[in-house]
Amino acid sequence: MESDYRVPTALGTLAWTVALVVLLVRGEGLADGERWWIWVCAAGIALGVFGFFYVPYLLGRREAAERRRDGERASGSEATDNGPRA
Template sequence: MTRSRRPDPPPMRTNDVRVALAGTAAWTVALITLLIIGVPADARWWLWVCGAGIVIGLFGAWYTPRLQSTRARQAADRSARRAER
């Protein structure tokens, strides 16, 4: 006997910019730590990894609000078109 499936819960609202900035801060701390303690010559690529994490995090913090506003605008347009029908 199969039971009826419960409806999916609504998506959780999160502050995605804060998450991106927290990750950026973590990469910044890692970079500063590596610069303070010194890195062997054969492991210098870790500095680039930290730098890339910082750049990607800053881009995410800049891009996320634009992405969310575009998605909200598209959803409003779709619902307006459905209401016209």
């Protein structure tokens, strides 16, 4: 049983977005040594958006491969069942 990937992906992306907004609102109050967190948030948002669009593609490819594999198994078993038996 597979779970719905969209909810955790959307929540994670939303959390990174909120964190980015908080950091940007702080603006100049953010220490120079802590500014790298802005890029961490941006990367989290980018990865979340990428995952949201890539996972359906990945699931579709996986499903197509399973159908293809099942089709090969079915045609392979028919070929051996129809042959002469010794």
